[in-house]
Amino acid sequence: MTIVNITINNRKLQAQAGQTVYEAADAAGINIPVLCHHPALPPEGACRVCLVEIERQRALQPACTYPVTEGMVVHTDSPKVREARKFALELIISDHPLDCMTCEATGDCRLQDLAYEYEVKGEKFADGKRHHYAIDDPNPFIQVDRNKCILCRRCVRACNTINGVEALGIIYRGFNAKIAFGMDSTMEDSPCEFCGSCVEVCPVGALWPKMSLGKGRPWQMRQVETVCSYCGVGCKLVLHVRGNQIVKVTGGQGAANHGFTCVKGRFGYDYVNHPDRLSKPLVRRWLLEGGTKDEGRRTKDGVRDVSSSVVGPSSEFVEVSWDTALDLVTKKLVETKKAAGGDAFAMLCSARCTNEENYLAMKLTRQVLQTHNIDHCARL
Template identity: 40%
Template sequence: MDSRKDYRAPLSQQPLTIEKPTDLTAIGGTITVEINEKKVVVPLGTTILDACKMAGISIPTLCHHEDLCIAGVCRICVVEVEGMRTLQASCAFPITAPIKIKTSTPMVRKARRHIIDLMLSEHYGECYSCVRNGNCELQNLAKEYGVDGYTFGHVDKPRYEIDRSSYAVIRDMSKCILCKRCVRTCIDLQEVGVLESIGRGDMTHISTFLEKPLSDVICINCGQCINRCPTAALRANDPSDEIWRAIDDPKKHVVIQTAPSPRAAICEEFGMEAGTSLTQELNTALKRIGFDKVFDTNFTADLTIIEEGTELIIRLYKALVGKDASVSLPQFTSCSPGWVKYLEHYYPEYLDNLSSAKSPQQMFGSLIKTFYAQKNGVNPEDIVSVALMPCSAKKFECNRPEMADSGYKDVDYGLTTREMAKMIKEAGINLPEMPKSHFDDPFGEASGAGLIFGATGGVMEAAIRTIVEFITGAKAEDIFANANVVDVRGFDGIKYMEIPLGDKFGPVPGLIAHLVPNWDWLKGATLKVAVAHGTANAKKVMDDIKAGGKFSECHFIEFMACPGGCLGGGGQPIPTTPEIRMKRAQAIYAEDESLELRKSHENPHITKIYEEFLTEGPCSHLSHKLLHTHYVKRGKYII
């Protein structure tokens, strides 16, 4: 969302921002306002809310969220502006004149209390049995503003039926307070367009097209709405009770794989500063809870790089040498199940571009019930495979009917970071105090390349490290300082990078020697890659490809459905803000840099699995059976 023109929201929902001055020292660049009789100098066009933040005065907010456009619908942030007849919503009031603001007058306090009280009169509050108990913004505000009775009544019966149709997201509209954050998330931030307010007046509620259940509409299960919801009107489908049951069953062999993003974020659920990695503490905690084995999803992230990278090389070879016009380029990554479903709905004609490699979670699922079961002599029927993910779409992914290549349901349960934290707390474990321990064999070690999958650009960086070494034979460290591909890092919506391959090539590595004879066909070629995160940015790239623009000439594009990549996923701790995402990314990159092993193809366990199990190499028959998948043309129309 760069400029006003890019906003698809109706005018009434567009922010009331005015052009920020570029030179603050120029006359009119700054304005002196008086907040509670204290003078503050702010740049022209700053909202009252931001000005108060600068002055160290806290103002309650509810419908306001850093990621979203300004709505000004909840009115909780009202303040008194001298000379104005009514109270003003501070989040939607840009300062253009030297005004006098008062944030704590009897009128403001009374208004705020009444506003909260009015929301409570519509909100079906069953706080004790609510998933958001203790982390509910409405509950906090009611406490903060001393609401001590239901002046306007209280709901004692749920008004709407709970929509449990989706594998990922549960909608309980009786708890909705109509702040419309989910609507703005779905339409503006993600451009998926599933939720809108339906009806009018006191009949207004948030619903889907034709009020269909979530499973029947084009929801991509990204869960960003869950992460924005101030109450529990939207929540993830929690499988923790089933997992407890499996753990308590002595016959079941319960294994868990943990993704990199939850490990960098779970600390927030235990009151720690964002950006503290608790990988090894988490391993111990999971063992104490009762999981039989704890594996590292990064291992299959490494495997994904080998499979997806090989697939790219095969595609390029076919297109450039074989002059095969049926080859679809650019190749898209397929790690993000939200993105996969988005493509299936919105651009089904581009499904051939999607890498057929499964996501790391699903690869691990099929390996656990085949390779691991074989090796350790466990009956795959008794294995319960759990995946700790930052993602709600993973719950949908593991329930896709085609994800049963091992002969069983590959991954039984997808668990989000929030639910894992809940389970750990339930087991009476204080995670930060746990001793450290390592992952279990036979998938013990994983590389830093797999780790950075958690941040936007990570898959691309990992792939570049491997592909460039495969082709040029040189060390990635010699091409990129410290093997850090900084061009694809960071939180820019769309990133683009060109890598000239030069004309000095190494020998074809043994792993893929049977697929390409040499690298001479790549002489003087430039590898063009792009990275997009958030489906709104993905849409921009896809529309550009459709129009034959710059991105249609790319060879490889990484897409992630959530802003910031997995670390900003819909299953991550609430709240998730740009600042918190930054800290999680720092934690992930710091951990990568601290590792010895930072390239997927150098992972000895990967080499071993290709020697022992997938003996025909990447993209072979067996790997296609277990590690690759196919997609469904879903389309947009709902009949």
């Protein structure tokens, strides 16, 4: 690794050759504002809010794309730099609705943060707004509001490089430029897989999860880290919880997913608070009150019909405590093992369980039930 010596804001630093000025400054704890830059995506240089002054360069340079070189001297917060950034923000906001009061992104919007920091109110170039796009993409997951899009191309890069789907791009030029899916179709009619990576990286409110609309502000939610329950990849998720309800899911920084996830992890959470979800154990009445399974079958002309799948009153489910249900399971396991031996059992483990749960299932099967009849759904 080649080390280069640079100076940022009169601080002498060492950086790695190949790093950008932004990366070197960030590693040294020096803040340079960014909008189009995202650490997980290739640099783009689209927004110009990261401009910095580099000595012996005639023009200001974008820190997110400009590589460090030996002896480089950089100023990240000079009056000239701040003025240029403010101008870049004024241009961006000139074609942006000033909807922060009702916008879903308020409190979680990089443009809003920078407008606040640089005191940009949208008054300069106030007649610059040219488009009023309908917010009408019919897909069930992602609201697309092109009026708020700042054309930073983060979504395009995420779709191309994180997912490799290439479902969206920017079409037309100049003031007519806009994000488009497929051949300018709806998201559903494009190759989109609804992974939501574009939503994850969008720095403003242009792409937003529909299931979270109107569900609250960021400061009204607590964030809970968890592991996705859908498959064995083990993506880390962040649940945004208001009261006792999950109102949004974003990707967590886990080794398996680095902040991104698939459609199931991101949008498949409505089962958690669904009223039909079982939250207490249910046990057949005949198991509690004694008797056999067949006694619960419907009778036909007074004769018990054991072939019937329709259950009678003694086979109805009864809500019980966990202790009662687990005692019953233990009793049945012990009885069956005594009567028929360990090989009467088979355990099927699941990729939806954690490694720890699967390990415990293996221990229970081999050591307690004493059988090797254990397999895993990943082999099916």
